Amino acid sequence: MNLENFENQAVLKIQSGDSQALVSPAHGARLLAWSVPCWDIIRWPSDADWDRVPKVRGGDLVLFPFIARTYAKGRIGSWIDAVGVQRPAPMHGFAKDSPFRVVDTSADSVTLRLDANETTTSCYPFAFRLEVTYHIQPHSLLTSFRVTNRGDQPMPWSAGHHYYFHIPAAERSSWELAMPCEKWGRQNFADGSISFQAPAYELASLSDPSWIDRFHANPDLSQVVLSNPTAGKKISFENPSSLPADWPCLTTWTERPDSDFFCVEPWSAFPNAIHNGLGLRTLAPGAADEISCRIRITHTAESL
Numbered sequence: 001m002n003l004e005n006f007e008n009q010a011v012l013k014i015q016s017g018d019s020q021a022l023v024s025p026a027h028g029a030r031l032l033a034w035s036v037p038c039w040d041i042i043r044w045p046s047d048a049d050w051d052r053v054p055k056v057r058g059g060d061l062v063l064f065p066f067i068a069r070t071y072a073k074g075r076i077g078s079w080i081d082a083v084g085v086q087r088p089a090p091m092h093g094f095a096k097d098s099p100f101r102v103v104d105t106s107a108d109s110v111t112l113r114l115d116a117n118e119t120t121t122s123c124y125p126f127a128f129r130l131e132v133t134y135h136i137q138p139h140s141l142l143t144s145f146r147v148t149n150r151g152d153q154p155m156p157w158s159a160g161h162h163y164y165f166h167i168p169a170a171e172r173s174s175w176e177l178a179m180p181c182e183k184w185g186r187q188n189f190a191d192g193s194i195s196f197q198a199p200a201y202e203l204a205s206l207s208d209p210s211w212i213d214r215f216h217a218n219p220d221l222s223q224v225v226l227s228n229p230t231a232g233k234k235i236s237f238e239n240p241s242s243l244p245a246d247w248p249c250l251t252t253w254t255e256r257p258d259s260d261f262f263c264v265e266p267w268s269a270f271p272n273a274i275h276n277g278l279g280l281r282t283l284a285p286g287a288a289d290e291i292s293c294r295i296r297i298t299h300t301a302e303s304l
Contacts, residue, residue, distance in 0.1 A: 002107070006032070009050060016108040017138040027053040028096040029112040029132040031060040034141055039233065039299055043166040045260075054096045057261055062132055063160035064095040064145070065124055068251075068271035071192030079274045081125060082153075088123040089274070092162065095130060109135040116150070127151035130159075142240070144292040149283035156274055156282045160249075160267035161293060165226065165235065168260040173207040177264070178225045179250065185215035185270070192272045206262050211252040215270060219250045221293075226264060232300035237266065239293060246291045248279040266293050 002013045004022070011032060012023045022032040022044070030053070034042040044058040054061070070089035072078045079089040090097070098120070100112035111133040116126060129148040134141065149155040167175055183196040196217065204211070206226075221244075226235040239246055249267040268291055269279030283289055 002105070007048070007050065012102070012105065012110050014105075014108050014110055014134060014136045016136045019136055019138045019141075021134060021136050021141060023110055023112070023134055024053075025100045025102050025112050028098055029062050029100040029114070030096065031134060031141075031143070033059060034136070034295075036138075036297070036299070039297070040166045041235065041295075041297060042164060043261075057255060057259070058164045060143070060164065061092060061096045061162040062130075062145075063092045063158070063162060063267070064130055064147075065126075065128070065157040065159070066090065066093040067158045067160050067249075067267050067269050067273060068092060069187060069189065069192060070272050070274055072275065074191065076189075076192070087125070090123065092160075093158075094120055094123065100132065103131070104133075108137070109133060126153065126155040126157075128155060128157070139298065140238075140294050140296040142292060142294040144290055146288060146290040147283065148288040149285055152285045154282050154284060156280055158267070158269035158273050158280060159291065160265060160269075162263060162265050163295070164261040164263055166260065167206065167226075167262040169258045171228070172262065173205055174230050175206040175226060175228045175262070176203060177206055177211065177252070178203045178223060178227075179216050179219060179252070180223045181216040181219040181250070183217040185217055185249075186213065187215075187271050192275075194270060194272070194276065194278070211262075212254060214252055216250045216252070217270075218244060218248055221247055221250075221266070224250060224264070226262075232298075234298045235264075236296045236298075237264075237293065238296060241292065245279075247293065 021034040032044040048056045104111040114130045127150040131146040133144040145159045185196045247266040251265040253263045273280040
């Protein structure tokens with residue numbers, strides 16, 4: 001196991017050639033950073049508050065078993081289970097706040113595991129197992145989520161990513177995003193409802209404010225590309241299974257006009273899926289399911 005001291009935290013490093021990534025088992029199996037020479041693709045901010053890691057704007061959060069905001073009976077952050085009990089539903093789930101256990105590791109990959117426990121069952125009464133695997137290569141990073149239902153009841157679940165790509169505000173106008181999809185959507189934060197409209201375009205600069213907090217329904221993941229033609233940089237996405245149902249929603253977001261990041265987030269379901277059913281997956285007792293997403297980079301200036 002390749003443990004490193006990173007800002008006084010014990011983290012894992014995986015590496016393939018000059019491509020390397022840092023992962024924190026103690027902080028939600030979180031990918032902290034991914035870099036190659038001359039390019040920090042995903043970075044961890046130097047002023048990160050390690051006492052409030054889920055709030056840090058960097059890396060990639062593991063979202064499970066809820067995506068974004070969940071509403072029940074007009075109350076944000078809650079859901080109603082199959083027997084009518086209203087339970088808490090933390091935004092983006094609880095995996096991001098949970099310590100994971102390392103179950104397998106090599107020079108270029110690591111698998112981390114979270115099992116149901118007393119903390120998780122209060123809001124999610126299922127005997128789940130979540131395994132997160134990162135596999136790095138010189139020009140790509142593959143992340144896989146494997147979910148197992150170890151209980152005796154059908155288990156609804158959602159999972160997703162929250163990639164913080166290092167794109168400083170001053171460079172945002174130089175980057176563009178291609179996002180071919182069927183529909184655009186937004187969530188009404190008052191009641192949790194989702195409305196859709198026909199997409200107005202497939203390609204636009206990241207400086208376009210309409211990207212912020214927008215869902216993209218049934219995107220063609222193989223055609224989703226972040227690119228900076230001037231710098232010769234490109235970030236593309238791949239779904240190894242090629243099943244559109246794996247990632248029916250991609251969300252784009254940044255926090256402020258001066259934020260030094262831009263998020264493109266593949267989700268296996270839409271917000272409030274536990275109630276609206278949009279993309280919700282359900283596992284039978286004893287069953288398992290796996291979804292994966294690969295990020296691939298090219299940098300013509302450095303001949304990556």
